[in-house]
Amino acid sequence: MSEFINKAIEYFEYPFVRYALIVGVLIALCSSILGVTLVLKRFSFIGDGLSHVAFGGMAIASVLNFTNDMPLTLLFTVIFAIVLLMSGKNAKIKGDAAIAMVSVGSLAIGYLLLNIFNTSGNLSGDVCSTLFGSTSILTLTPTEVYLCVGLSVFVVAVFILLYNRIFAVTFDEDFSKATGTNADFYNFIIAIIIAVIIVLAMNLVGSLLISALVIFPALSAMRIFKSFKSVTVFSAVLSVFCSLLGILTAVFAGTPVGSTIVAVDIVAFIICFAVGKVFGGKR
Amino acid sequence: MxxxxxxxxxxxxxxxxxxxxxxxxxxxxxxxxxxxxxxxxSADSIDYDISALNTTMAYSQVIEMCQNYQKYLNKTVKITGIFACDITDSRNYYACQIKDNTACCSAGLEFVLKDEKVYPDEYPNVGDTITVMGVFNQYTEGTNRYFELRDATIIE
CATH class of the missing domain: 1.20.5 (Single alpha-helices involved in coiled-coils or other helix-helix interfaces)
Structure with a gap:
């Protein structure tokens, strides 16, 4: 045990481990609180779709030789998040079909551009790293950490300040509009926040696994709690715990960070499902 | 409130x-x-023993050394990885590479042996696992910065 503690203390003295834990906690927190809204609005797979859009944006930035691909990636993701979330009930291509179309289209075009205008010496490595996260979370620079902290504070602050409006728009958008709430504006805010979270989360778990960060904590919380506030709080706590445990396990065991975090989320869901079945859920 | x-x-x-x-x-x-x-x-006076770390930590530490190289200059580093080489007309480049845990990316350090040796007879086979110890150094070629372990020795 003392050997494990000594090893843990030694590992924590590496700056990239501390950065990974800070960013991992913040991303898990942000993705989980928005995840509840997305799951309830039946947009669970939007994380997957937008992450593929972010991949396409990253590919374009890479082809154009941008030093920092985050601004262009964020711009593309925000635009498509707004298009997908604000298309509304009158859209000709609705919900899951729109997400699927945007998702596979962005992935294909992004990979095609990277192949044709290859500026990297290791194309497959870059693509694999973006899709699965690899050790991206463990190779962050201090600037990226500060940016992540700033964006996370923004996301959480907006969620807390607009909690009642987001709650109303999530559960009954038509009623919200009827009572004078500017539902379109709040959907616009939600879309921007989701885009920011997706771009940040790509560093943690990669494009293909982002949906897990969004979906699993919310669904786990819904097995036990029934009220929106309880589900949101428990989802946030659970997501942070799973993210911490996943990163630490990956660091100590040498496993891929993204997959390990998702595996921990799955175990947590199973436990919450069992607890919900046994105790019947708490209102 | x-x-x-x-x-x-x-x-x-x-x-x-x-x-x-x-x-x-x-x-x-x-x-x-x-x-x-x-x-x-220890008799080896190692400042950073990357060979003692698992794949995830070793890969990340090498990236960290390249990102914040000023902190690691002139430090003795020990690293375990796969031997790779690049034969060019001007000079040969030898490196010790570490793959990340998804095996799709690799990071490594070039090394220049303290004792001159002849390639390929006195070098390991490409793909062999080696442990190298040397002094972390940086140099520029053209507009690019590169990192190496100078005065290196292959331990195993």
């Missing part, structure tokens, strides 16, 4: 996490001191 308090708590939480970075220099000095202490105990 509740929302303002919640907001303040969130910001305090976020900034308290940022404060961890203030001890970076202290921690790094401690790491260096600890490594120096361990190096005093």
């Amino acid at each position: 509740k929302k303002i308090i919640s907001l303040l708590l969130v910001m305090a939480f976020a900034f308290s996490l940022c404060a961890c970075g203030k001890s970076k220099e202290t921690a790094d000095k401690k790491v260096s001191t600890d490594n120096n202490i361990s190096s005093e105990k």
